[in-house]
Amino acid sequence: MTVATQPDVSVIIGAYEAMPYLVECLASVEAQTIDPARLEIIAVDDGSTDGSGECLEEFAARVPMAVTVIRQKNSGGPSGPRNVGLGRASGRYVFFLDADDRLGPEALERMVAMGDENGTDVVLGKVEGINRTPPKSMWGKTLGRTDVFSSNIKFTLSAQKLFRRELLAEHGMRFDESLFTGEDALFTMEAYLRANGVSVLADYPCYYLVGRDDGKHVTKSGSYTLRFDSARALMKLIADMVPAGDKRDLLMIRPFLITLLPQFGPKFLKDSEEVRRHKLELAKPLTEAYWTPGVARRLKVHERLRLHLVAMQRPELLVDVVEFVKAKKQAGALLERRGTRVYFVYPHFRSKAAGVPDDIYLAEAREARAIHGYRAVAANSFLRRALRKVRRMLSAKDFKPAA
Structure with missing residues (x-):
């Protein structure tokens, strides 16, 4: 009789219409240098009709590591499959792998070693892009132990990180299924804030962010109102977990700069008057609650100016500034x-x-x-x-x- 040992990592893959990218994604899992006995794969086919489910089942039957394939009706977004996978995970760590992306061969082995060596709850592995532009500002140096206030990790809030499962279980953390976009930002920011330290592995490409030829990325689709929903949720999380002051302002840069500001960039010039008014209405409670001098001074002048005009509800002035910036004038x-x-x-x-x-x-x-x-x-x-x-x-x- 053999006693099952706890796997080091549960790799959770949510797949929806992921072919043919899923083939290379799974190949990158199979090529991991970590001992297959230390892995479990939990793959959730979210109602695909393109053969993704069959591809997962073929993979499960062939590879030496433990693989669980779950097939379900389409949930409408990435949160559902991730939560289902998280509910079945038994590893010390979990890693969320998107079905159209890839892992570097030594990624999981290196990240687990980094987390174990430093006793940290979240490990970030360097991200590189294939037909997509990855985040860059946080990969300057490998850091055994840091936090969200001392580094630029607030600018990478995607879910493709190594999370200590004990942390997630202790706080009952799950992805918000009411959000169509930005659900990973909410989850990851909460993990950063609750973590007993974060590690950054910057000297090895752990994750390859793949740009699909069909352009079907959730973050690029959907109504502009979804972006405001995302910004609102992330700002509220930060405000609930971090007292007002410099630390909160430092984190608020992320939703203002990455989520809110693009709604008042070049696309604003193409919006109808009705949409412009609606965007300003949606932004008003956010700027009233969270736009502070401490946030403003940390931004570049043209970013600060646009957000100030949004806060002041001055669209007639905002248009002039956006046109100036769009023209790339000095x-x-x-x-x-x-x-x-x-x-x-x-x-x-x-x-x-x-x-x-x-x-x-x-x-x-x-x-x-x-x-x-x-x-x-x-x-x-x-x-x-x-x-x-x-x-x-x-x-x-x-x-x-x-x-």
Whole structure:
């Protein structure tokens, strides 16, 4: 009699009309260097009609690792299959693999080792793109232990991470099936915030994000109202879990910049007046609740300006700014206070009729450094201040009170 051992990883694959991409996805699972006995695969066919279910069953019959195939009626989104798979998982960790993407051969072995070595609850493996643009800002350095406040991981909230299952079970975490898009952002942000540390494996391509030839990606489809639903849910989660202040503002950048702002980009120019009004109505409660100076100052000037005009419900001014940005025009730079302040002269700068505060156009140091001559002027200004400080110190030292 043999005693079954707990697998290290439960790989959960939700498949819907995934052919022929599913073939290479499964091949990447079969090619994993981790011992097959340490894996279990839970594959959920979400009502496919293109042979995806049959492909999964053929895979299950052929490979050495444990595979469970579940076939169900279409649920309408990725959350349902993931939740079904999560309910059947028994591994120490779970990994959510999209059926049209692929794993690097050593991905699971490396990620499990990283989580075990550092005792972390979430492990991010480097993502590369095939006909798609992956997130990039968080892969600069491998980090054994970090958190959502100390790194750029807030800009990768897709579900394709290694999660310690004990964490998910402890908090009853599941994907929100009421959201058509952004459900993974909600799940992953909650995991980041609840985790006892996050690891980033940046020196090996663990995950390949594949662009489908038919362009059928959930994140690219659906009504604009779904994006507002996603932003609303993520902002509420952050507000519920993080007290008001710098840390909350730091996280709020993500839904404002990635989810909300694109609704007021070039596509806004093509929207009807009715849609424009509706977008502003949907944005109003979000900006009233969560748009703060702490969020604003962390954005680039043109991003801050557009969101400020959204918050002020000024579509007539917003259109001018969006047209300017769409045309890829270079905003003029105005240096004041001996070069220590740089304003980007986007539309309506210092217009009395518009009434937009100067600070909205003020470049933070990171953005200002790109301006020709700024560094030299700023360095001279710093040198002048240092010399004045030295003179004051010398004067104080030489001063002798009368006897």
